[in-house]
Amino acid sequence: MRSILATTTALGLLATAAQAQFLDVEKDELTFGFIKLTDMAPLAVAYENGYFEDEGLYVTLEAQANWKVLLDGVIDGTLDGAHMLAGQPLAATIGYGTEAHIVTPFSMDLNGNGITVSNEIWEQMKPNIPQNADGLPQHPISAEALAPVVEEYTSRGEPFNMGMVFPVSTHNYELRYWLAAGGIEPGYYSPSNISGQIGADVLLSVTPPPQMPSTMEAGTIFGYCVGEPWNQQAVFMGIGVPVITDFEIWKNNPEKVFGLTAEFTEENPNTTLAITKALIRAAMWLDENDNANREEAVEMLSWSNYVGADAEVIANSMTGTFEYEKGDVREVPDFNVFFRYNATYPFYSDAVWYLTQMRRWGQIPEAKPDSWYDEVAKSVYKPEIYLEAARMLVDEGLANEADFPWDSDGYRAPTPPEDIIDGIAYDGKTPNAYLESLPIGLKGDQVVNGSGVEG
Numbered sequence: 001m002r003s004i005l006a007t008t009t010a011l012g013l014l015a016t017a018a019q020a021q022f023l024d025v026e027k028d029e030l031t032f033g034f035i036k037l038t039d040m041a042p043l044a045v046a047y048e049n050g051y052f053e054d055e056g057l058y059v060t061l062e063a064q065a066n067w068k069v070l071l072d073g074v075i076d077g078t079l080d081g082a083h084m085l086a087g088q089p090l091a092a093t094i095g096y097g098t099e100a101h102i103v104t105p106f107s108m109d110l111n112g113n114g115i116t117v118s119n120e121i122w123e124q125m126k127p128n129i130p131q132n133a134d135g136l137p138q139h140p141i142s143a144e145a146l147a148p149v150v151e152e153y154t155s156r157g158e159p160f161n162m163g164m165v166f167p168v169s170t171h172n173y174e175l176r177y178w179l180a181a182g183g184i185e186p187g188y189y190s191p192s193n194i195s196g197q198i199g200a201d202v203l204l205s206v207t208p209p210p211q212m213p214s215t216m217e218a219g220t221i222f223g224y225c226v227g228e229p230w231n232q233q234a235v236f237m238g239i240g241v242p243v244i245t246d247f248e249i250w251k252n253n254p255e256k257v258f259g260l261t262a263e264f265t266e267e268n269p270n271t272t273l274a275i276t277k278a279l280i281r282a283a284m285w286l287d288e289n290d291n292a293n294r295e296e297a298v299e300m301l302s303w304s305n306y307v308g309a310d311a312e313v314i315a316n317s318m319t320g321t322f323e324y325e326k327g328d329v330r331e332v333p334d335f336n337v338f339f340r341y342n343a344t345y346p347f348y349s350d351a352v353w354y355l356t357q358m359r360r361w362g363q364i365p366e367a368k369p370d371s372w373y374d375e376v377a378k379s380v381y382k383p384e385i386y387l388e389a390a391r392m393l394v395d396e397g398l399a400n401e402a403d404f405p406w407d408s409d410g411y412r413a414p415t416p417p418e419d420i421i422d423g424i425a426y427d428g429k430t431p432n433a434y435l436e437s438l439p440i441g442l443k444g445d446q447v448v449n450g451s452g453v454e455g
Contacts, residue, residue: 032061102261103382180438366445
């Protein structure tokens with residue numbers, strides 16, 4: 001009987017979906033860019049499962065060499081849209097780096113990153129890390145365990161180098177957050193010095209995600225912050241140990257977004273809705289039935305045209321586990337979240353957090369009022385487009401009404417202290433008060449000059 005009911009329900013959904021009308025899309029042939037990371041999965045799934053075609057869209061997916069090339073492609077129109085670092089649309093819109101008005105109607109995921117150190121650094125950190133009753137390291141691991149190691153390198157006059165993927169990446173801000181929470185200065189930016197290394201104890205520099213393991217193996221960097229599968233790749237290669245995931249730094253933190261130019265969305269409103277509908281369906285598929293489709297997604301992502309890593313490596317995190325030190329495999333069911341917890345809704349508070357980190361480290365050189373953060377967030381994040389696409393899916397019988405935050409004002413509830421590594425709460429409606437609460441980083445009217453912080 002259960003099987004018959006399930007079949008009847010499925011047929012009913014198919015019948016409803018069959019009644020759905022194509023939007024009259026303005027542009028039906030599209031090219032989207034991505035970087036070879038597991039969180040590009042909604043794009044791969046929307047393509048392989050036919051969700052783009054269901055919307056009358058004929059999409060080509062193209063891997064990009066790095067985040068700058070990807071952003072430039074969206075800005076110059078070579079790409080119609082792309083899997084982006086959440087900081088990229090915000091930075092471009094406020095004119096940090098390449099200036100262009102980029103928007104997002106869709107957040108691609110929560111969590112998904114980790115911080116990995118080389119085997120040598122791990123051995124030097126281990127004496128500083130408490131153990132569980134089973135003799136394994138106690139997680140989450142604070143950067144306080146790294147601080148004496150950094151001090152030793154500094155005393156010998158050796159720079160302590162670590163990698164992140166882009167100056168406005170989640171990875172840069174997460175690595176900085178973790179270091180600062182452990183009392184380590186990660187350095188500042190200024191208008192005249194965009195290295196991000198002013199006053200730094202640890203020197204952070206850009207390395208493309210797929211190159212992280214080999215760069216660390218070569219000794220150029222001692223560790224890095226990156227998305228999967230490149231932390232787990234270090235474990236499989238036997239060259240490094242992931243010490244913390246971003247889920248442990250900030251529980252259910254926002255990650256990538258799907259970015260398009262504001263001009264594209266204005267000239268192609270129906271196409272934008274159709275894209276968003278397809279991506280929402282892909283995210284739902286990735287999380288439905290307690291991640292029942294993840295093994296299929298892992299196989300898909302392992303193909304060379306997508307991530308191109310071994311399925312076993314990708315599965316290490318995509319299927320609800322995470323391996324730290326070799327053999328230390330732990331359950332982390334929410335390491336990759338694509339739809340649960342309103343993961344795909346573009347919350348203004350997510351945008352504000354990225355802007356606070358830009359201000360914290362000097363990428364935004366001068367103080368801004370709380371109203372400015374709200375205005376920028378609303379100019380880039382477009383929940384109204386998202387909800388219109390979601391409403392269409394609900395009306396077509398392809399999504400459930402209860403799965404979307406229809407009455408949200410665009411801000412998540414404040415993140416409680418226990419969900420963040422340093423025990424400091426985050427409320428997107430009070431960005432300046434949040435910045436004041438952080439022990440390390442710019443506050444108030446402080447600015448960065450050539451050698452350090454003033455004010």
